[in-house]
Amino acid sequence: MIRLEGITKSFAGKDGSVAALDGIDLTVAKGEIFGIIGSSGAGKSTLVRLINLLERPTSGEVFVGGARVTDAKGERLRELRRSIGMVFQHFNLLSARTVASNVAYPLELTGQYGKIEIAERVAALLARVGLTEHAHKYPRQLSGGQKQRVGIARALACEPQVLLCDEATSALDPQTTGSVLDLLRQINRELGVTIVLITHEMDVIRRTCDRVAVLDRGRVVEEGPVTDVFLHPRHPATLRLVREAEPDGGSLDAIAVSDLGGRTVRLTFTGPTAHKPMLGRIARENLIDYSILGGRIGHIRETPYAQFVVSLSGRDVAGAIAGLRASGVDVELQGGALAESLPVVPPRLQERPLHVV
Ligand SMILES: Nc1ncnc2c1ncn2[C@@H]1O[C@H](COP(=O)(O)OP(=O)(O)OP(=O)(O)O)[C@@H](O)[C@H]1O
Ligand SMILES: [Mg+2]
Structure with a gap:
C-alpha cells in the first residue's frame, strides 16, 4: 500500500x-x-x-x-x-x-x-x-x-x-x-x-x-x-x-545474568502457552528449582503473553530448557552469546543491579 x-x-x-x-x-x-x-x-x-x-x-x-x-x-x-x-x-x-x-x-x-x-x-x-x-x-x-x-x-x-x-x-x-x-x-x-x-x-x-x-x-x-x-x-x-511502558520501569530487560549460581533464562509464553501450568511440571520432571527474578504479563492486541526471567538450578537444567522449548516456550539464555558457552558470570555484567520481585 x-x-x-x-x-x-x-x-x-x-x-x-x-x-x-x-x-x-x-x-x-x-x-x-x-x-x-x-x-x-x-x-x-x-x-x-x-x-x-x-x-x-x-x-x-x-x-x-x-x-x-x-x-x-x-x-x-x-x-x-x-x-x-x-x-x-x-x-x-x-x-x-x-x-x-x-x-x-x-x-x-x-x-x-x-x-x-x-x-x-x-x-x-x-x-x-x-x-x-x-x-x-x-x-x-x-x-x-x-x-x-x-x-x-x-x-x-x-x-x-x-x-x-x-x-x-x-x-x-x-x-x-x-x-x-x-x-x-x-x-x-x-x-x-x-x-x-x-x-x-x-x-x-x-x-x-x-x-x-x-x-x-x-x-x-x-x-x-x-x-x-x-x-x-x-x-x-x-x-x-x-x-x-512497564509499570515498574521495565527492569525485566535490564536483568542480564543471575548471581544466584543458576542458569538465567528469559521465558516467553505467548498465545495458548501463556496459560498452561508447564513450568512446575517441567521443574519436577527434571529435578530443578527455579526462582523468578522478574516478569510481566499482559496482552499484545488479543494475544496473551507472560514473560519471566528465571534462574534455573538443580539436576537437569539443560533437560528443562529442552522441555520448555518442546512445549512451545521461547527460551533465551541471558548474557548474550557468552551464556551459551560460559557457566560463569561475565564480570562486566555482574556489576549490574539485580531486580528481584
Ligand atoms: N520544518 C522543519 N525545519 C527544520 N527542521 C525540522 C523541520 N521539521 C522537523 N525538523 C527537524 O527534524 C527532526 C525530526 O523532527 P520530527 O518532527 O519529524 O520528529 P518527531 O519524531 O515527530 O518528534 P516529536 O515526537 O517531538 O513530534 C528534528 O530534529 C526536527 O528539529
Ligand atoms: Mg512529531
Missing part, C-alpha cells in the same frame, strides 16, 4: 543542514495497522508527512497504492491527499464551525458533492464515531476525546484508503486513549482502511498495531510484528521505549 525507498530528508538549519531522515526503507501492507515509534525528534512526523507529500523527500521515492507519487502535482496531488486522511495530536478543528460543519469541510472543498449528499455523509460519519448528538456543538464544547472523534470523522470524509495518525492520542488521558484506539481498530476492521500510527508510547503500539518500526535519529533501527519487537527488543532505542 505504501512503500518508502531510500528516503532521506534534510532541513536547512542555523548550523547547516539537519538530517531528519537518513535512509528509510519501509513497506506498509494494505489493511494493516502499522506503528511508527520513536522518541522526540526521531523523525516520526517528518516520515508520516512524506506519505501524503506534505513534505518532499530530499532523495528517495514514495509509492502509494503501487504508483510512484514522489513528485505528484496539481490534480494528482489533490487526489492523493484525498485518498490519505490525517489525524493530528491537537485535533486542528475549525473553532468557528460546528462538529457537523468541520466534518463537512473536506467534502465541500472537493466541489464534487451537493448539500444533501454532504449532509447524509456527515450524519453517517458522526454515527460511526459516536457523535450524532453533538453534531451542532462547537469544538470548545467538547472533551478532548470527542474532539479527536471529530478529527477522525473529518479524516474519513473523503473515504480514504489510508489514515495517518500523528500522536492522535498523546493529548488524551489513558481511558480516552483506549476508546480512541478502539475506534481506530474498528475503522480498520470494518472499512479496511490502512492505518499508519505514530506515537512515542509503546503501550499504544502494543494495544493497536500489527507491525511496528522503531525510528531512532532518522533511521529504522528495528521492525517487525509487534509481538516480536515488544517481547524481544534488540536495539537500545527499542529497549528504552519498552521499559517506559
Whole structure:
C-alpha cells in the first residue's frame, strides 16, 4: 500500500543542514495497522508527512497504492491527499464551525458533492464515531476525546484508503486513549482502511498495531510484528521505549545474568502457552528449582503473553530448557552469546543491579 525507498530528508538549519531522515526503507501492507515509534525528534512526523507529500523527500521515492507519487502535482496531488486522511495530536478543528460543519469541510472543498449528499455523509460519519448528538456543538464544547472523534470523522470524509495518525492520542488521558484506539481498530476492521500510527508510547503500539518500526535519529533501527519487537527488543532505542511502558520501569530487560549460581533464562509464553501450568511440571520432571527474578504479563492486541526471567538450578537444567522449548516456550539464555558457552558470570555484567520481585 505504501512503500518508502531510500528516503532521506534534510532541513536547512542555523548550523547547516539537519538530517531528519537518513535512509528509510519501509513497506506498509494494505489493511494493516502499522506503528511508527520513536522518541522526540526521531523523525516520526517528518516520515508520516512524506506519505501524503506534505513534505518532499530530499532523495528517495514514495509509492502509494503501487504508483510512484514522489513528485505528484496539481490534480494528482489533490487526489492523493484525498485518498490519505490525517489525524493530528491537537485535533486542528475549525473553532468557528460546528462538529457537523468541520466534518463537512473536506467534502465541500472537493466541489464534487451537493448539500444533501454532504449532509447524509456527515450524519453517517458522526454515527460511526459516536457523535450524532453533538453534531451542532462547537469544538470548545467538547472533551478532548470527542474532539479527536471529530478529527477522525473529518479524516474519513473523503473515504480514504489510508489514515495517518500523528500522536492522535498523546493529548488524551489513558481511558480516552483506549476508546480512541478502539475506534481506530474498528475503522480498520470494518472499512479496511490502512492505518499508519505514530506515537512515542509503546503501550499504544502494543494495544493497536500489527507491525511496528522503531525510528531512532532518522533511521529504522528495528521492525517487525509487534509481538516480536515488544517481547524481544534488540536495539537500545527499542529497549528504552519498552521499559517506559512497564509499570515498574521495565527492569525485566535490564536483568542480564543471575548471581544466584543458576542458569538465567528469559521465558516467553505467548498465545495458548501463556496459560498452561508447564513450568512446575517441567521443574519436577527434571529435578530443578527455579526462582523468578522478574516478569510481566499482559496482552499484545488479543494475544496473551507472560514473560519471566528465571534462574534455573538443580539436576537437569539443560533437560528443562529442552522441555520448555518442546512445549512451545521461547527460551533465551541471558548474557548474550557468552551464556551459551560460559557457566560463569561475565564480570562486566555482574556489576549490574539485580531486580528481584
Ligand atoms: N520544518 C522543519 N525545519 C527544520 N527542521 C525540522 C523541520 N521539521 C522537523 N525538523 C527537524 O527534524 C527532526 C525530526 O523532527 P520530527 O518532527 O519529524 O520528529 P518527531 O519524531 O515527530 O518528534 P516529536 O515526537 O517531538 O513530534 C528534528 O530534529 C526536527 O528539529
Ligand atoms: Mg512529531
